[in-house]
Amino acid sequence: MKKRKIDPNLLIAIGVLIASFSALFVYIKQANIMSKQTDILLEQTKANAWPRxxxxxxxxxxxxxxxxxxxxxxxxxxxxxxxxxxxxxxxxxxxxxxxxxxxxxxxxxxxxxxxxxxxxxxxxxxxxxxxxxxxxxxxxxxxxxxxxxxxxxxxxxxxxxxxxxxxxxxxxxxxxxxxxxxxxxxxxxxxxxxxxxx
Incomplete structure (x- = not known):
């Protein structure tokens, strides 16, 4: 039986695709963390300007x-x-x-x-x-x-x-x-x- 050779370009493309998805996942996580930090900062700022x-x-x-x-x-x-x-x-x-x-x-x-x-x-x-x-x-x-x-x-x-x-x-x-x-x-x-x- 003849062994099929895997095209190196295909391996490179799969690697780039995995790296892209990983970067996207990290970016989404960072954006979520930054959004929460912004909300916390806004609440702290509001607390510093709270009238009673x-x-x-x-x-x-x-x-x-x-x-x-x-x-x-x-x-x-x-x-x-x-x-x-x-x-x-x-x-x-x-x-x-x-x-x-x-x-x-x-x-x-x-x-x-x-x-x-x-x-x-x-x-x-x-x-x-x-x-x-x-x-x-x-x-x-x-x-x-x-x-x-x-x-x-x-x-x-x-x-x-x-x-x-x-x-x-x-x-x-x-x-x-x-x-x-x-x-x-x-x-x-x-x-x-x-x-x-x-």
Missing amino acids: LDVGLNIGFDRDDSPLFLNIEIHNKGTGPAIIEGVRVLYEDQHTIDWWDLFKKSKLPDSIDDGIANRDIYNSVVSANEEFYWAQLQEDRNLAAWVFERKDKINIEICYKSVFDDYWLLTKRLGGDTKIEKLETKASPIPKNQEFKR
Whole structure:
């Protein structure tokens, strides 16, 4: 029986084909690893620019435990700026357009001075570790006492985002706990006609 000779060119072609498939396999693996590393790096970068807003009360009391003044403060306890996209303040589940509308809906008596110092936070940016008074009720201690007595009826919602367009919704009952929820959407859930403007 005659032995068939294997063509050396065929052997070379098979070797090149195997080498090509091996290189392709290695390239796919490297691309997959690089993609995972990029995702990890992006998450680390996002963590370094993560905002976390908080709303609190700063209250001064006199000797008989009645409020002398009441300040509502905003504090960004996160590592990155908070871009405020929407604000809603509810009094007994009725939306209000500003502090004076809230006083009106709470039936503030005419005998109490409604003068306050306040800062507009709608469409503003709160830097990391920035803290400021959103509203200062210290002109008339009766106003501070009025709001303090009704703090459990006042609900605040603030929608804010990071520089990476991740959205959160802060919900705070003025006299209670703060809840922060990360949103799946890339927009504020607060209706435009219910925005609190001042």
